Amino acid sequence: MASAAHAQTLYFSAIPDEDETALETRFSAVAKYLADELAVDVAFVSVKSYPAAVTAFRNDQIQLAWFGGLSGVQARLATPGARAIAQGVEDGAFVTYFIANTATGIAPGPDFPADALAGRTFTFGAQTSTSGRLMPEFWIREETGQSPRELFSRVGFSGDHSQTLRLVASGAWDVGALNYAVYDKAVEDGAPEIDTTTVIWRTPPYPDYNWTIRGDLDERFGEGFSERLTDAILELEDPEILAAFPRSGFVPASNADYAPIEETARALDLIE
CATH class of the missing domain: 3.40.190.10 (Periplasmic binding protein-like II)
Incomplete structure (x- = not known):
C-alpha cells in the first residue's frame, strides 16, 4: 500500500505527441485544474517517448495518463486493474x-x-x-x-x-x-x-486518445477518488484548457471502446 506521503500527490503524464515545451504548456494548466477540483497535489511528469509513458504507468511512476489508442491498450494490458475513463468528444471518430x-x-x-x-x-x-x-x-x-x-x-x-x-x-x-x-x-x-x-x-474514423487510470487510486486517495477524478475530467469546460488538447470536451470511455485498436495492433504484430 502506498505511503501517506506518496498518496498526497497524483502524478500524471501524456504521450509526447508534440515537442516538450508544447506539452508542458498544455498540461500545467490541467494539473492546476485537477488539483483545485480534487484537493490533492497534482504533478505533470514529462516523458521522452511513447514507450516511456507506458513504462512510467506500468511502474507506478504515474497514476493517470493521456494516452493514444495503442499506448493506452499497451499500458492497460501491462497494468492489471487499469481502465480507460474518458476520451475527447472527437476521439470516438479520429x-x-x-x-x-x-x-x-x-x-x-x-x-x-x-x-x-x-x-x-x-x-x-x-x-x-x-x-x-x-x-x-x-x-x-x-x-x-x-x-x-x-x-x-x-x-x-x-x-x-x-x-x-x-x-x-x-x-x-x-x-x-x-x-x-x-x-x-x-x-x-x-x-x-x-x-x-x-x-x-x-483515413476512415477509429477510436484514439483516452484518459487511463491505475486500478488502485481509491486505495491511495480514499474511497470514491476514481469517480471524483473521472467527474472532474468529464466536467472540464475551460475553453483554454480544452483548446490545448485540442478537444471540445470529454465523454465517458471504457477499455472495450479500444478493442478495435487492440485487434489491429495484434494483426500487425505490434503487441503479442
Missing part, C-alpha cells in the same frame, strides 16, 4: 491525414492514392503512435496489399506529429501521416508548413 509535399504534385482525393505513392519516401510519427503509425500502416496494407517498405522507397519515423509536418514541409520526406488535429491546428495558426504541404487522403 482520423489520420496523409500529407504530401506540394512539390510531389500528388492531388487530394477520396480514394487512397496507391499509384501516386509508390516509390515515394514516407515518414510515420512515433513507432507506437495510433494516428501516426498503427492506423496509417493498417490502411496502407489494406488498400495496397503491400507493407510500407514494399510500397515506398524509404520509410522513417519522425518521433511526433509536429515533426512529421515539419519534415514533409521541408521536403525531407515526400509524404507522411499524422494526427488530423495537429494539422488542423497548424492551419488555424497559419503555420508556414501549411504552404508546402497538402492533405492528400484521410
